[in-house]
Amino acid sequence: xxxxxxxVVDDTPFNRRLLIRLLEGIGHSAVEAQDGREALERxxxxxxDPIDLILLDIVMPEMDGHETLAALKADDAxxxxxxxxxxxxxxxxxxxxxxxMGAADxxxxxxxxxxxxxxxxxxxxxxxxxxxxxxxxxxxDRQRSQLARxxxxxxxxxxxxxxxxxxxxxxxxxxxxxxxxxxxxxAFSETAEPEEVLGFLRAYHAAMGELIVQHEGTLEHFAxxxxxxxxxxxxxxxxxxxxxxxxxxxxxxxxxxxxxDWRRRGHVLEIGIGIATxxxxxGRIGFEGRYDYGAIGNAIILAxxxxxxxxxxxxxxxxxxxxxxxxxxxxxxxxxxDRSLKGFSRPIPTYAIxxxxxxxxxxDRAAESVTT
Amino acid sequence: MTLDPNAMTRLLEITxxxxxxxxxxxxxxxxxxxxxxxALRAAGAANDVAAxxxxxxxxxxxxxxxxxxxxxxxxxxxxxDGRAGEVAGMAARIAAVEAExxxxxxxxxxxxxxx
Numbered sequence: 001x002x003x004x005x006x007x008v009v010d011d012t013p014f015n016r017r018l019l020i021r022l023l024e025g026i027g028h029s030a031v032e033a034q035d036g037r038e039a040l041e042r043x044x045x046x047x048x049d050p051i052d053l054i055l056l057d058i059v060m061p062e063m064d065g066h067e068t069l070a071a072l073k074a075d076d077a078x079x080x081x082x083x084x085x086x087x088x089x090x091x092x093x094x095x096x097x098x099x100x101m102g103a104a105d106x107x108x109x110x111x112x113x114x115x116x117x118x119x120x121x122x123x124x125x126x127x128x129x130x131x132x133x134x135x136x137x138x139x140x141d142r143q144r145s146q147l148a149r150x151x152x153x154x155x156x157x158x159x160x161x162x163x164x165x166x167x168x169x170x171x172x173x174x175x176x177x178x179x180x181x182x183x184x185x186x187a188f189s190e191t192a193e194p195e196e197v198l199g200f201l202r203a204y205h206a207a208m209g210e211l212i213v214q215h216e217g218t219l220e221h222f223a224x225x226x227x228x229x230x231x232x233x234x235x236x237x238x239x240x241x242x243x244x245x246x247x248x249x250x251x252x253x254x255x256x257x258x259x260x261d262w263r264r265r266g267h268v269l270e271i272g273i274g275i276a277t278x279x280x281x282x283g284r285i286g287f288e289g290r291y292d293y294g295a296i297g298n299a300i301i302l303a304x305x306x307x308x309x310x311x312x313x314x315x316x317x318x319x320x321x322x323x324x325x326x327x328x329x330x331x332x333x334x335x336x337x338d339r340s341l342k343g344f345s346r347p348i349p350t351y352a353i354x355x356x357x358x359x360x361x362x363x364d365r366a367a368e369s370v371t372t
Numbered sequence: 373m374t375l376d377p378n379a380m381t382r383l384l385e386i387t388x389x390x391x392x393x394x395x396x397x398x399x400x401x402x403x404x405x406x407x408x409x410x411a412l413r414a415a416g417a418a419n420d421v422a423a424x425x426x427x428x429x430x431x432x433x434x435x436x437x438x439x440x441x442x443x444x445x446x447x448x449x450x451x452x453d454g455r456a457g458e459v460a461g462m463a464a465r466i467a468a469v470e471a472e473x474x475x476x477x478x479x480x481x482x483x484x485x486x487x
Contacts, residue, residue, distance in 0.1 A: 013399055013403070014437050018383075021387060022387075024385075088433050109437065110382060192400070
């Protein structure tokens with residue numbers, strides 16, 4: 001048992017002297033106060049060593065035990081310091097009241113040192129357990145917010161959630177995957193200064209990252225000019241196809257602003273996006289020491305191939321994604337032919353997204369508000 | 373009998389038989405008790421019923437510490453009556469407390485001398 005610093009609060013010098021003597025006899029150090037007011041002053045003195053435990057008399061002038069206890073429990077910084085009430089033989093009613101007010105324990109005035117030691121130890125152990133628990137929760141919270149800066153917020157939340165382990169172990173789910181990369185990026189990075197390339201990538205990642213967060217996509221990773229984002233996992237999103245298409249349109253619009261700026265500096269950069277929907281296996285991918293939350297499946301490969309097929313500025317989506325997306329959003333698109341893609345035995349019907357329209361219901365409502 | 377010898381035995385027991393320290397404690401009791409007696413006397417002279425509660429309580433718990441059971445009983449009833457707001461025969465009872473304290477003190481000093 002580590003020595004503790006204990007505050008003895010009692011108005012009777014006899015009791016203070018005796019308790020201090022007993023406490024020192026069992027290896028603790030003691031500080032005294034003759035009433036509640038003096039005790040609170042000592043406890044709130046930031047320059048003095050912190051108190052681990054309080055032995056509190058009940059009947060005292062100035063501020064009695066009940067008032068002191070109430071003040072302690074109302075004070076965020078002092079609430080957790082354990083209080084053992086020291087009571088006379090005819091003060092049992094007051095003891096009950098003190099315990100209800102949050103006192104940890106009580107002891108008679110002339111107490112056996114062994115009992116004193118046992119009660120103090122029990123209170124300090126409880127306090128340490130509570131402190132550990134509080135520290136642990138604070139650590140988890142801090143780690144979660146740190147993790148959220150490295151991982152998708154959804155994945156960071158998943159890691160520290162109750163069913164996180166099972167989800168990370170791997171599961172099958174229908175997702176919509178989106179691949180985005182840049183045309184001419186290799187040529188650009190060969191001709192531009194490295195600082196320019198990095199500056200461009202930072203602006204590009206910041207702009208695209210903001211849209212991913214806004215559309216609540218799960219970002220698997222950024223790799224240079226390309227990145228893969230998926231929807232409907234780990235958080236379920238029934239409108240995953242529409243979300244992916246909506247985000248792609250927003251990205252293309254945002255990229256137009258960025259690329260105009262770079263075109264003036266002589267660099268022609270274009271975005272190409274591919275989107276596909278299908279089943280994938282999701283979970284922890286990698287090796288001990290370095291895992292990513294990743295997705296494996298045909299939909300991912302298809303989205304990647306479509307992104308490669310996409311013309312500059314084009315959003316090329318699998319027909320299935322277009323059909324599913326239309327259930328949740330008004331999507332303006334044109335058929336872009338059946339594409340023969342590496343690794344796919346049959347041609348894949350595709351659409352090129354023009355933009356998003358108002359839903360027919362929205363248009364009716366808008367029309368109504370104009371006429372009335 | 374004004375003094376319960378068990379209290380002293382117990383004090384020696386829990387302090388590991390430290391006679392010098394117990395003597396100091398008893399001296400502390402004498403000093404503190406005379407402060408409380410002064411306060412009781414003043415309250416009695418002013419006929420201030422409320423003012424006897426604190427010194428009576430304090431002297432009561434001090435008396436119990438050294439085994440002065442009669443003195444503790446006298447103080448306990450003064451404290452209770454003081455809280456109730458009516459102390460019958462206050463002056464005489466305070467005088468009795470003073471007399472009892474004198475014999476407790478004598479008995480404690482005698483115990484010490486006899487060692």
